[in-house]
Amino acid sequence: MEGKCNLTLLSDVTDGCGFFFHSDFGLLSKHISKQLAVDDVDRALKYGYPLQQKYKILIRKGECLRNQGCMQDATIALKLALDSLSESTLTTAEIKVKSEKIANLLRSCSSESVREEKATASSCGFDPHPSIANASRQISLQYSTEKGRYLVAETVIQAGDVIISEKPFAVVLLPDHYDTHCHYCCDRALAPVMCSHCIHVQYCSEVCKDAAWEDYHEVECPMWEVLQxxxxxxxxxxxxxxxxxxxxxxxxxxxxxxxxxxxxxxxxxxxxxxxxxxxxxxxxxxxxxxxxxxxxxxxxxxxxxxxxxxxxxxxxxxxxxxxxxxxxxxxxxxxxxxxxxxxxxxxxxxxxITAVHPQGHADDPGRKVETTEQVRVASAVYPTVSLMNHGCDPNVIASFNGSDVTIRATRNIKNGEEICHSYGPHKNHMPVAERLRKLKEQYFFDCTCSACHMTEKEPSDWSMFKCSNCDQPATLLDSDLVCTNQQCLHKESAKEKLKLKEKADNLFKEGVRCCDKEDVEKSLQLLQQSLHIHEMVLFKHHRTIAEVRDCLARCYALQVHLALFCLLYKPESSTRKQIKKAKRVITKALPLLSRYYGNQHESVQELLEMQACLLSL
Structure with missing residues (x-):
């Protein structure tokens, strides 16, 4: 914890210590997290914030809770603020002004509370199963000696439907994230709260700290060094x-x-x-x-x-x-x-448990577009999720909110079809032989899923050329390309396509360099040429095509960033076309991301904020 100053390490806090927690309130409420700001208010009150100024932070707490949509909690905080005015040193006239402000806030909370209740009711699209904890009524639990326990669809499940929503039975944060994440819920600890008895673990809130102590940390605390x-x-x-x-x-x-x-x-x-x-x-x-x-x-x-x-x-x-x-x-x-x-x-x-983190230096002010990667944050056990068998071509996807996992269907699932998720090896990321080997080594079974059964002797789609005759995957054998489609089996010389691929690869490399230098127009031109040639010679699921498209997306994002800058500071420029284009892209992306990750996912929330920003221009 070198370089960190955390006031919650102090066990004996004087009356004035409440000021320290409140001093961070403005920064948190404006720039980081309104919930963290609320937590800081609670700590300030707990550690002796002066009674004469108590109304100030209670008003701010009420405002933050209202902005979060927590109208009932906001109302309680604002009523406490109203009662605290009598303990202040304000004049009668000043008390009247503050009372009117609080009354207006209370009225706004009252009018919003009805909408909040309706939104909460409508957002619950999960009909719980009567005999399978954390699971949807749309599935059933089966058992056989060959498969063991497994889940099947009881009815037609639509793409995006929630099948399982589960908290971990137990979870352990990985050492690389000890200084950045909460040891209890695995969310980011932006305003960390340390354990009261050791300096080894931190939490995102007092609630997580108390829950961890109650559940396990009281025993783990003195034996932490052994656990490491x-x-x-x-x-x-x-x-x-x-x-x-x-x-x-x-x-x-x-x-x-x-x-x-x-x-x-x-x-x-x-x-x-x-x-x-x-x-x-x-x-x-x-x-x-x-x-x-x-x-x-x-x-x-x-x-x-x-x-x-x-x-x-x-x-x-x-x-x-x-x-x-x-x-x-x-x-x-x-x-x-x-x-x-x-x-x-x-x-x-x-x-x-995975989270999407920025690559490189996320705090670099010169970065216009952020490149992200999926990072393993913690290890956990989920009893209900563990009921699903593996499939190399899964029909569900997992997303995480801290340590809570949500399993959603990625495509329509027929009545009676088995619910499968990937244990790691995926047909789009790994050849069949390697998948079979890894599954046998770690999970001790021979995979017989449709993806392995149908293509057991075939190379993977994502590393193959395209047949000129039927557009299906073609494998490179010596100096020839041979189509893997049994109805085609077309054979052709690989010389010309290898030459075109080399040209496309060079265009891609140059396009990436231009993108890194923020030469957007030239980069787009080079990348589009590269994509066109790659799509001519490679099968549609080839990894290189995905990489070129990913870089194109980065360039388009950079272009929108520059367009926003020009629109704000040079509104007479022709960048409004780019803004309209960005609006169309967001409109298409939102339903897709919401379907697979839910409306509360960080990526969806970011898109909604960007959409609101663009609509205001």
């Missing part, structure tokens, strides 16, 4: 135990025997047949113990034993530190067995 010596799977394994409260059981050795037996024959379901996504569901996840290497089994066993001893000592169940005594303790061994079980399960059932 093991991998994230070991850490997540013990956090599952702590989050479930298993360490509080008086007889851990008999705990697993007390788990209910399901009535429907599907592992993880309760006695009444309901899949609750509780600890019983996590416990039922496959360990694949027969397929694990001896090294993995030994490492999981030793890690489980080490962590169980640490937890045992931390809870004060045994003050003895004698290794032999602890290793032979029945309860320690039982806890070690559970942790080891979860570590083995996580090798096949862990989910990566």
């Amino acid at each position: 010596e093991i991998d994230s799977l070991g850490h997540l394994g013990v956090r599952i135990i702590l989050s479930a409260g298993i360490h509080k059981e008086t007889m851990i050795s008999s705990f697993s025997k007390s788990l209910p037996t399901t009535s429907n024959g599907i592992p993880g379901c309760r006695a009444d047949g309901i899949y609750q996504a509780d600890y019983g569901a996590v416990y039922s996840l496959q360990t694949h113990i027969d397929n694990q290497t001896q090294e993995n089994l030994f490492q999981a066993s030793m890690t489980g034993l080490l962590l169980s001893i640490c937890v045992h000592i931390r809870l004060g169940k045994d003050n003895s530190v004698h290794w032999d005594a602890l290793c032979n303790d029945t309860e320690v061994c039982a806890l070690a067995g559970l942790i080891s079980r979860h570590i083995l399960q996580l090798r096949c059932n862990v989910h990566a």
Whole structure:
């Protein structure tokens, strides 16, 4: 945490400390986050903000909450502000002015509250399943000896429909993001709140800090340095135990025997047949113990034993530190067995929480267009999401809001069709042989999905040329291109197409250089030429075509940025055409992004803000 100054590290706060939290309020409310500004107000009040000026920050809190659409909370804050006026040093005339301002704000909250309720009701497009926690009523849970547990569509599911919305049973932030993200919800910690007992972890709010302490950090806090010596799977394994409260059981050795037996024959379901996504569901996840290497089994066993001893000592169940005594303790061994079980399960059932982060120096003021990449932020276990089997051509997509995951359909799914998501290997990103190898190595199964079955002996579409006869993929064999379409099998010389591809590649490289120099017009010209030639010789799903289009999109974004600048400072210029073009692009992009990621996704919100900006010009 070098270079950070965080006032929440202070345990003994004087009355004047409230000023420090309030001093950040203006910056947060104007430039970063209104919710963080509200949190700072709450901390200022908690740590003794002067009563005479209390009305000021309560008014600001009410304004922020109103702007967020939280009318009920805004009304409460504003009424408290009205009551606080009597404690101020204002004159009678000044109190009257402030009272009128608060009254106007209260009236606006009242008129907006009805609209807020309607919007909340209409935004809920998720009809919960009566017997599958966190899942839509549109799906059902099935089981077979070949497939294990899997989900199928109970009715026709439309593209964009939410199938699963789930909070993690347990989650562990990855070390690279300790200083930037919340250790509880995995959201960005823009105004970090430190643990009151250590300097190792931070949170985005007091709420997350208190929840983490209650769930697991009270036990983890003094053993944090030990946790940093093991991998994230070991850490997540013990956090599952702590989050479930298993360490509080008086007889851990008999705990697993007390788990209910399901009535429907599907592992993880309760006695009444309901899949609750509780600890019983996590416990039922496959360990694949027969397929694990001896090294993995030994490492999981030793890690489980080490962590169980640490937890045992931390809870004060045994003050003895004698290794032999602890290793032979029945309860320690039982806890070690559970942790080891979860570590083995996580090798096949862990989910990566991802976020879109800017590449390079995001704070560079000279950057007009930001290039982003998907980054793994945390590891988590989701019992309901784990019910889905793998498909190399999945029909769903996952998006994250902090650590909360939402699974949406990417295309229309027929009644009775299996719901599949990608465990990593995807038909558009990896050849068949490599997909089969990776799935076998990590998940211990031979993939028989349609994408692997139909193209088992064929090269991948994204690395192939285009057949001149039927436009289908053609593979390079020696000096010839041979069509993979069994109805065509056209054969032609590769010489001319290889020469054209080299020319197109050079145009692409030059176009990228011009784009980096912000020579937009020349870059667009070169990239469009490159795209035209690439589309002539390469199959439509070829990776290079996607890369050229991505760079074109970057250029168009840069062009819009420059057009906005010209419109603001040179309104007589001809840039209004570019603004109209940008409006059309946003209008087309919004429904697509909303369908797959939801209206609250960061990318959708950014587009809405850009659209509002353009409409105001």
